[in-house]
Amino acid sequence: MGAGQISYDVAHLIGATVLMAGLQLLYQRRLFAVINTFAFQALALAAAAGWQAHVQNAPHLYVTAGIALVFKAMIVPFALHWLIEKLGIHRSVETAMSIGWTMMAGVALVALSILLVLPVTANAAALTRESLALAMSVVLIGLLMMITRRNAVTQVVGFMALENGLILAAVSAKGMPLVVEISVAFSVLVAMTLFGIFFFRIRERFDTLDINDVETYRGDRQ
Amino acid sequence: MLIAASLSALVLLSLLAVVAGGREITHRLVHAGCAAASLGLLIGGLTHLGTGPGGSPSIVLPLGLPWMAAHFRLDNLSALFMVVVDLAAVAASVYGIGYCRHLPEVRRVTPFFPLFLFGMNAVLLADDAFMFLVAWEFMSLASWLMVLADHKSAENRHAGMVYLVMAAFGTFCLLTSFGLMAGAGGAYTFTAMRQAELAAVPAFLVVLTAVLGAGSKAGLVPLHVWLPLAHPAAPSHVSALMSGVMTKVALYGLIRILFDLHGEVPWEWGAALMVIGGVSAVLGVLYALFQDDLKRLLAYSTVENVGVAVIGLGLGIAFKDAGEPALAALALVGGLYHIVNHSIFKTLLFFAAGAVISATGERRLSGLGGLLNRMPWTGTAALVGAGAISALPPLNGFVSEWLILQALFKGPGLPHWAMKFGVPVVGAMLALAGALAATCFVRAYGIVFLGRPRSLAAARADLHPTPASMRWTMAVLALLCILLGAIPVTVTDALSAVVQPMTGLHFAVSADLGWPWLSPVSSTRGSYSGTMLVMVGAVLFAVAVVLAHGLGTRGVRRADAWDCGHREDIPETQYTGQSFSQPLRRVFGTSIFLARETVEMPEPGERSPARLSVRMIDPVWVWLYDPISRAINFIADRVNRMQFLTVRGYLLMMFSTLVFMLLVVAWRQQP
Numbered sequence: 001m002g003a004g005q006i007s008y009d010v011a012h013l014i015g016a017t018v019l020m021a022g023l024q025l026l027y028q029r030r031l032f033a034v035i036n037t038f039a040f041q042a043l044a045l046a047a048a049a050g051w052q053a054h055v056q057n058a059p060h061l062y063v064t065a066g067i068a069l070v071f072k073a074m075i076v077p078f079a080l081h082w083l084i085e086k087l088g089i090h091r092s093v094e095t096a097m098s099i100g101w102t103m104m105a106g107v108a109l110v111a112l113s114i115l116l117v118l119p120v121t122a123n124a125a126a127l128t129r130e131s132l133a134l135a136m137s138v139v140l141i142g143l144l145m146m147i148t149r150r151n152a153v154t155q156v157v158g159f160m161a162l163e164n165g166l167i168l169a170a171v172s173a174k175g176m177p178l179v180v181e182i183s184v185a186f187s188v189l190v191a192m193t194l195f196g197i198f199f200f201r202i203r204e205r206f207d208t209l210d211i212n213d214v215e216t217y218r219g220d221r222q
Numbered sequence: 223m224l225i226a227a228s229l230s231a232l233v234l235l236s237l238l239a240v241v242a243g244g245r246e247i248t249h250r251l252v253h254a255g256c257a258a259a260s261l262g263l264l265i266g267g268l269t270h271l272g273t274g275p276g277g278s279p280s281i282v283l284p285l286g287l288p289w290m291a292a293h294f295r296l297d298n299l300s301a302l303f304m305v306v307v308d309l310a311a312v313a314a315s316v317y318g319i320g321y322c323r324h325l326p327e328v329r330r331v332t333p334f335f336p337l338f339l340f341g342m343n344a345v346l347l348a349d350d351a352f353m354f355l356v357a358w359e360f361m362s363l364a365s366w367l368m369v370l371a372d373h374k375s376a377e378n379r380h381a382g383m384v385y386l387v388m389a390a391f392g393t394f395c396l397l398t399s400f401g402l403m404a405g406a407g408g409a410y411t412f413t414a415m416r417q418a419e420l421a422a423v424p425a426f427l428v429v430l431t432a433v434l435g436a437g438s439k440a441g442l443v444p445l446h447v448w449l450p451l452a453h454p455a456a457p458s459h460v461s462a463l464m465s466g467v468m469t470k471v472a473l474y475g476l477i478r479i480l481f482d483l484h485g486e487v488p489w490e491w492g493a494a495l496m497v498i499g500g501v502s503a504v505l506g507v508l509y510a511l512f513q514d515d516l517k518r519l520l521a522y523s524t525v526e527n528v529g530v531a532v533i534g535l536g537l538g539i540a541f542k543d544a545g546e547p548a549l550a551a552l553a554l555v556g557g558l559y560h561i562v563n564h565s566i567f568k569t570l571l572f573f574a575a576g577a578v579i580s581a582t583g584e585r586r587l588s589g590l591g592g593l594l595n596r597m598p599w600t601g602t603a604a605l606v607g608a609g610a611i612s613a614l615p616p617l618n619g620f621v622s623e624w625l626i627l628q629a630l631f632k633g634p635g636l637p638h639w640a641m642k643f644g645v646p647v648v649g650a651m652l653a654l655a656g657a658l659a660a661t662c663f664v665r666a667y668g669i670v671f672l673g674r675p676r677s678l679a680a681a682r683a684d685l686h687p688t689p690a691s692m693r694w695t696m697a698v699l700a701l702l703c704i705l706l707g708a709i710p711v712t713v714t715d716a717l718s719a720v721v722q723p724m725t726g727l728h729f730a731v732s733a734d735l736g737w738p739w740l741s742p743v744s745s746t747r748g749s750y751s752g753t754m755l756v757m758v759g760a761v762l763f764a765v766a767v768v769l770a771h772g773l774g775t776r777g778v779r780r781a782d783a784w785d786c787g788h789r790e791d792i793p794e795t796q797y798t799g800q801s802f803s804q805p806l807r808r809v810f811g812t813s814i815f816l817a818r819e820t821v822e823m824p825e826p827g828e829r830s831p832a833r834l835s836v837r838m839i840d841p842v843w844v845w846l847y848d849p850i851s852r853a854i855n856f857i858a859d860r861v862n863r864m865q866f867l868t869v870r871g872y873l874l875m876m877f878s879t880l881v882f883m884l885l886v887v888a889w890r891q892q893p
């Protein structure tokens with residue numbers, strides 16, 4: 001096996017780290033911890049992209065890694081930190097479902113992804129198969145996080161984690177054009193900006209970021 | 223070539239009507255152009271029928287979806303229906319030249335009239351499912367727009383709504399049917415569908431959805447509800463086409479799928495179609511019998527006639543599956559003959575109704591009367607039409623119903639016990655429907671044209687003379703009713719050429735006795751010659767006229783005393799539509815329509831009249847459509863809550879759907 005074995009193991013390790021970070025996201029009870037974990041996940045993602053660039057000999061993936069490192073692991077977490085301090089947001093995570101159950105649901109989703117991806121991609125390379133299963137788990141866990149957390153900040157983090165899963169899938173499959181990743185990265189940034197503005201507005205208006213409180217004020221409800 | 227030119231001319235005419243709709247001459251020009259274009263199509267159809275069996279090669283045009291060209295083909299079946307459609311279309315266009323002058327909303331009608339004709343012809347010519355459905359929708363939507371021409375009345379808007387819902391339902395069913403026949407490979411050309419082998423369940427569903435889809439357009443009970451609402455709402459020449467021809471295009475779709483594309487339909491479906499046809503025939507004519515609105519009466523009568531034709535088709539399926547191609551051909555010839563006939567006399571009757579309405583402005587039977595003297599052309603033509611639709615010999619309606627009955631008499635020879643007992647029942651229903659239809663049209667004709675006028679408008683009908691174009695089309699159609707009854711053998715020979723590819727047997731209805739005798743079963747069991755009957759009838763008629771006028775009026779006549787009840791001219795003392803149908807309403811109405819009569823007697827000394835009022839329900843609406851619409855409203859109310867979910871709620875729904883789908887995929891992956 002030789003070098004192929006090593007490159008596979010490392011890629012697997014980094015992919016699993018991204019997934020573990022995703023599960024950790026579900027476990028955190030403090031907002032800052034959530035953001036830090038997210039930054040860690042983005043870091044792992046950047047490492048995964050960098051490793052793939054090295055292994056596949058595809059220099060454009062370095063750009064992907066750079067984007068992940070700069071935007072996801074630095075700018076977004078810093079911005080969220082700044083927002084939380086600026087707005088004086090309550091620092092604990094408000095859950096809609098107990099953390100234990102959420103973790104179990106997350107594990108079940110990982111099992112589902114593996115069950116699903118491995119038979120479907122029986123003919124693909126082992127690396128692609130494993131990475132796809134990991135990436136899909138990360139996407140599903142991001143979605144799960146958006147559902148089971150009440151606070152708007154955690155929902156944003158869930159969305160970003162979901163997007164991390166997409167990028168992970170993209171770097172593992174050969175031949176993903178760079179322009180797609182760049183546009184996805186930019187759309188995430190735009191979304192981040194929009195969320196930030198909305199935080200300010202919501203906060204100004206309702207004195208809270210708990211989504212449930214906001215919903216009672218909806219104008220279209222008769 | 224001629225056909226293609228005519229079709230493009232129709233589209234161009236529609237554009238002309240849009241561009242130059244402001245001027246009155248445009249509308250007449252467009253109708254005249256439609257007449258010319260339909261005449262081209264009619265000639266094209268007739269030429270194809272004349273050149274014998276076999277279809278033209280499929281013509282492929284680069285239209286429609288990018289990966290799928292449009293296929294067109296003309297074979298005997300589509301040529302026959304093209305003749306049916308375009309004969310009525312020529313008549314309606316010529317009629318429209320005169321009629322559109324009186325139409326208040328003519329600018330809302332003329333642009334869609336050519337498109338409607340285009341749609342119907344394109345359905346017949348289509349050789350792939352995509353073109354078929356596109357043309358089908360052209361036909362539906364163009365006619366829907368014309369139904370809504372007078373959209374200010376709430377009744378018409380309701381009619382339009384019901385029509386749109388039923389048309390969407392029908393197209394949805396047909397789409398399913400074609401989709402199942404195309405299979406997973408998506409082979410949407412008819413050629414590919416003919417060769418496809420269907421498994422048992424898809425084959426069943428194909429027939430079911432075809433019957434539902436085409437049946438809703440054709441007006442089979444219980445899918446007929448839109449028809450008596452929408453047909454009368456359109457202008458009369460359009461109602462004539464919708465009722466006389468569009469329902470036939472729907473039957474064409476049914477025949478195309480059941481006999482051509484699908485091929486092997488089991489006899490149970492034949493039985494089902496016969497029952498549906500029988501029920502449609504009886505219920506349709508019963509509805510018609512109790513109507514007070516002239517055009518609605520005609521629309522309900524269409525339900526009856528479509529039912530009669532469907533009995534023929536169902537019997538054809540049953541005989542074909544039982545390995546009796548000769549009898550199948552007989553039943554199909556009868557059914558197709560009835561389709562041809564109905565398109566002629568129903569168009570004629572709608573034209574007559576249109577002439578009556580434009581002369582009097584009155585649609586209710588209770589406001590008409592005595593029009594024969596005031597509108598002799600219309601009255602005479604309508605008499606022929608009413609005789610034909612009541613299946614009186616020697617007119618054309620008799621021949622087709624007689625052929626279907628002859629085929630029904632052979633029904634007990636079928637191998638299945640259900641059919642042995644069921645066919646006579648359907649035969650009894652057909653006979654009952656025929657008798658009731660005669661009653662219905664005696665009533666309609668008598669109330670509208672005979673007696674004395676029941677309103678001032680009817681009394682002054684002669685102040686608005688019917689334009690020549692309307693009078694002549696009615697006269698020509700009335701002559702056609704007589705002609706198609708007088709030369710039945712020529713017609714059946716043409717029809718057996720059409721039927722031949724469906725049953726695989728060349729079948730001559732006149733085999734035993736030769737022209738002009740129809741002897742479908744054997745030379746000794748039932749034979750009929752319309753030709754002889756017409757000739758004998760003409761001689762007898764002439765003799766009777768000579769005798770009556772020559773001898774009867776010769777003597778001295780004095781009248782007075784009771785004066786046949788005409789001493790005081792009170793129109794209210796005549797029979798009314800209500801009173802004429804009252805005995806039948808008592809017999810059938812109390813059980814089927816839950817008719818209840820209430821009598822209001824004034825107190826002694828009061829001078830107000832006593833009143834008899836009748837309340838009837840429409841069983842189809844009460845037992846079928848009202849529950850459905852209530853259920854839909856109930857579900858819609860519940861689903862409406864989903865509009866007010868939280869963001870997390872929506873995400874949760876998406877998430878659970880995704881996980882569910884993934885679980886399904888994962889489960890399917892397991893060996």
